[in-house]
Amino acid sequence: MTPSERRGKLYPVANILSRGEKPKVSRPETRLIAEYVATKFPGQRVAMGVPLGPAIDTGPARLTHGQALAASRPWRPEVDALVWRDGVLLLIEAKIANYVDGLAKLPLYKSLVVTTPELAEWVSWEVRMRLVVPRAKAWIELMAEAAGVEIDLFEPAWISDYYDYRDRYWTKEYRERREEILRLRRELGVE
Amino acid sequence: MVLDNYVTLPEGIPVRLHFVDHAIGDRDVMDPLLGFNKRISVLTLVVDQQDGLAVSKVLSVTSQNLAAQLGAYLSEKVYRGYDFIITRRGAGFNTKYTVMAEPKGR
Numbered sequence: 001m002t003p004s005e006r007r008g009k010l011y012p013v014a015n016i017l018s019r020g021e022k023p024k025v026s027r028p029e030t031r032l033i034a035e036y037v038a039t040k041f042p043g044q045r046v047a048m049g050v051p052l053g054p055a056i057d058t059g060p061a062r063l064t065h066g067q068a069l070a071a072s073r074p075w076r077p078e079v080d081a082l083v084w085r086d087g088v089l090l091l092i093e094a095k096i097a098n099y100v101d102g103l104a105k106l107p108l109y110k111s112l113v114v115t116t117p118e119l120a121e122w123v124s125w126e127v128r129m130r131l132v133v134p135r136a137k138a139w140i141e142l143m144a145e146a147a148g149v150e151i152d153l154f155e156p157a158w159i160s161d162y163y164d165y166r167d168r169y170w171t172k173e174y175r176e177r178r179e180e181i182l183r184l185r186r187e188l189g190v191e
Numbered sequence: 192m193v194l195d196n197y198v199t200l201p202e203g204i205p206v207r208l209h210f211v212d213h214a215i216g217d218r219d220v221m222d223p224l225l226g227f228n229k230r231i232s233v234l235t236l237v238v239d240q241q242d243g244l245a246v247s248k249v250l251s252v253t254s255q256n257l258a259a260q261l262g263a264y265l266s267e268k269v270y271r272g273y274d275f276i277i278t279r280r281g282a283g284f285n286t287k288y289t290v291m292a293e294p295k296g297r
Contacts (some may be wrong), residue, residue: 012262038263038292043272046259047291051280052235070203078287 028162033080033094036132036154045084051076052119053112069117079109079121084117089113089125094132094154096162102131106149134159194265198238200248200279202293203214206236208242208250208277210270234258260290271295 030048037046055068056075063071081092091109093102106129113119113127131144133154144151168174184190200206201236212260213236220230234252257277264270276291 026255027259028258034260034263038269042269043294045291045293047276049287049289052290060283066203070280073203073287074285078289150206 012103014163019021028096028159028186029080029094032096032134032154032156033092033132035156036094036152037083037092038080040152040154041083046174048080048083048133050079050118052109052116053077054115054117055093065117074075077105077109077112081104084122084125087125089119089122089127090130091127092130092132096159097166099131099133099137100143103140103143106131107147134163196248198248199243200277201281202279205276205278205289205291206240206241207240208236208275209273210236210250210275211239212237212268213265213270232264234261236261240274254286254288255291256286257288258286264292 028164033048037048051069053076054072057066058068058071069125078096079091080112083090083092085135091106092114093106093109095102111131128150129148130150130152131140132152132154133140134153136151136153141151198208210229212232215232215234218233219228221227229285231253236250236252238248238250241248246279252261260273261270264273264275272295273292274295276293278288278289280287
């Protein structure tokens with residue numbers, strides 16, 4: 001018996017409100033970026049979760065360069081992935097839902113590359129930006145063009161389950177049933 | 192005596208690893224906070240090189256984040272063609288990992 005079936009048996013109202021079993025996808029955006037770079041750049045050097053920008057000012061504390069970078073850990077932003085290819089550093093963000101967030105971050109991340117100690121060796125390389133999303137939206141392509149960001153569509157099979165589960169919440173049918181249940185709860189005084 | 196059978200990832204220090212095999216299984220561990228036994232899923236990777244030296248160790252991955260980053264390379268043991276340079280940053284729930292996949296021999 002699945003957890004949602006068990007809930008439905010104990011609390012019949014849960015059957016009406018249920019959106020179904022939550023897809024077993026943990027860290028979906030981490031999984032999306034990892035599958036993207038492994039699929040699109042086989043045999044090439046890639047990195048995931050790359051901190052950007054200089055170390056923070058540690059004041060009078062005498063720290064080694066490595067210690068200063070470690071102390072800066074909570075403060076340095078991280079780009080989802082970085083790819084080294086033919087004289088180009090490709091900064092990549094992957095987004096499943098908040099496309100605009102990914103788009104907005106990339107130009108800011110690009111501005112930090114020249115001050116990133118770990119990337120000093122490649123500072124003369126051209127820097128490009130790419131946003132990876134599963135499904136196209138006309139407006140994001142217009143915004144990406146204005147921001148100088150490439151859009152690449154990448155939709156692994158598991159994304160459909162994830163979107164279906166998430167989107168059910170916004171359907172008219174689901175919202176109406178939910179409103180009805182909440183109305184009945186109020187009228188019957190059931191909490 | 193230090194047996195040194197497992198790869199440890201010290202904070203902030205990149206560790207270069209080469210994997211030759213992997214398995215995903217359950218392991219019984221004690222919750223460090225509450226002291227009860229629980230069963231967790233673990234991605235175990237067999238390591239034959241660490242920082243360029245031949246070794247016979249395993250890397251046990253319990254972090255969902257690190258497992259997701261390495262997960263894309265598990266299919267058909269694609270990881271055999273790469274060195275992975277893993278840098279752990281932070282501890283506990285705040286742990287993050289930078290994972291670089293570099294084609295073997297570069």
